[in-house]
Structures are given as C-alpha cells and as structure tokens.
Amino acid sequence: MAGDMHTSACAPDGRRRALLIGGGLLAGAGSMAWARRAPMRHTVLMDATAYAPLELTVHVGDSVEWVNKDPFPHTVTCAGVFDSGSIADAASWTYRPPKAGRFPYICVFHPNMKGTLIVI
Ligand SMILES: [Cu+2]
Incomplete structure (x- = not known):
C-alpha cells in the first residue's frame, strides 16, 4: 500500500503532460485528418x-x-x-x-x- 502511495508522487508530472497534450489537441483541431479511423x-x-x-x-x-x-x-x-x-x-x-x-x-x-x- 505504501508503494502505491509513492507512485502517486508522479501524478503532478502526469498532469502536466496531459495539459501539454491537451494544448496540442486544441492547436491541431483545425485539421482532423490525423484523427480519421483506419480504413476497414x-x-x-x-x-x-x-x-x-x-x-x-x-x-x-x-x-x-x-x-x-x-x-x-x-x-x-x-x-x-x-x-x-x-x-x-x-x-x-x-x-x-x-x-x-x-x-x-x-x-x-x-x-x-x-x-x-x-x-x-
Ligand atoms: Cu448474378
């Protein structure tokens, strides 16, 4: 359990990464080509x-x-x-x-x- 608590110390880092990715998503929202599904x-x-x-x-x-x-x-x-x-x-x-x-x-x-x- 103590180990689990320790891993949560990484959370702030993870959150910062998520914010950066979020900014990228907003910046890229104009062209959605990257989000298209793979042809089936x-x-x-x-x-x-x-x-x-x-x-x-x-x-x-x-x-x-x-x-x-x-x-x-x-x-x-x-x-x-x-x-x-x-x-x-x-x-x-x-x-x-x-x-x-x-x-x-x-x-x-x-x-x-x-x-x-x-x-x-
Ligand atoms: Cu026929």
Missing part, C-alpha cells in the same frame, strides 16, 4: 444468387470485397456509379467508395439479385 475491409458474399449481407454500411475510404461463391458469374452494378463487370465463380471484386451515399446495386445477369451499399 468488408466482405459481401454472392451465394445462391443472393448478396450477403443484403445491405452493408461502410465509411468513405473503406474497401468492400464481393466474393462469388456460386458456380457461375455475377456482377455488382450500380448504374452510373460502379460496375464490377463479370465476376467469375470463386473470383472477387473490390471497390473503395470515394463518396458518401446510398447505392442500390444489382447483378446484371440476375436482375432480381439486389443489394445496397450505404457509404457514410
């Missing part, structure tokens, strides 16, 4: 002629990989925004959305096959 990777399966998950929410700059588990090709097509072209069986396609929005997409070979990519 997401996976959507194309299986039994369906996208799974049907709807996926990602951040701008994340990457999304569609993996075809079916024994025939599919596409990931949001007209005018993105289009994978034909993705063969066992192949995949990766897209990194550059802007926020809600992007419903289909497979051009199976128009009933629908998914939605939400980018925030």
Whole structure:
C-alpha cells in the first residue's frame, strides 16, 4: 500500500503532460485528418444468387470485397456509379467508395439479385 502511495508522487508530472497534450489537441483541431479511423475491409458474399449481407454500411475510404461463391458469374452494378463487370465463380471484386451515399446495386445477369451499399 505504501508503494502505491509513492507512485502517486508522479501524478503532478502526469498532469502536466496531459495539459501539454491537451494544448496540442486544441492547436491541431483545425485539421482532423490525423484523427480519421483506419480504413476497414468488408466482405459481401454472392451465394445462391443472393448478396450477403443484403445491405452493408461502410465509411468513405473503406474497401468492400464481393466474393462469388456460386458456380457461375455475377456482377455488382450500380448504374452510373460502379460496375464490377463479370465476376467469375470463386473470383472477387473490390471497390473503395470515394463518396458518401446510398447505392442500390444489382447483378446484371440476375436482375432480381439486389443489394445496397450505404457509404457514410
Ligand atoms: Cu448474378
């Protein structure tokens, strides 16, 4: 216990450091680029002629990989925004959305096959 009391002697130092860091945070508040989260990777399966998950929410700059588990090709097509072209069986396609929005997409070979990519 006495040892614990002794370690608390370091507290003033720690507090001073915290104040310095706080000042740095304020100074840097104008450009938040350093605080951005690291990009994440997401996976959507194309299986039994369906996208799974049907709807996926990602951040701008994340990457999304569609993996075809079916024994025939599919596409990931949001007209005018993105289009994978034909993705063969066992192949995949990766897209990194550059802007926020809600992007419903289909497979051009199976128009009933629908998914939605939400980018925030
Ligand atoms: Cu398809």
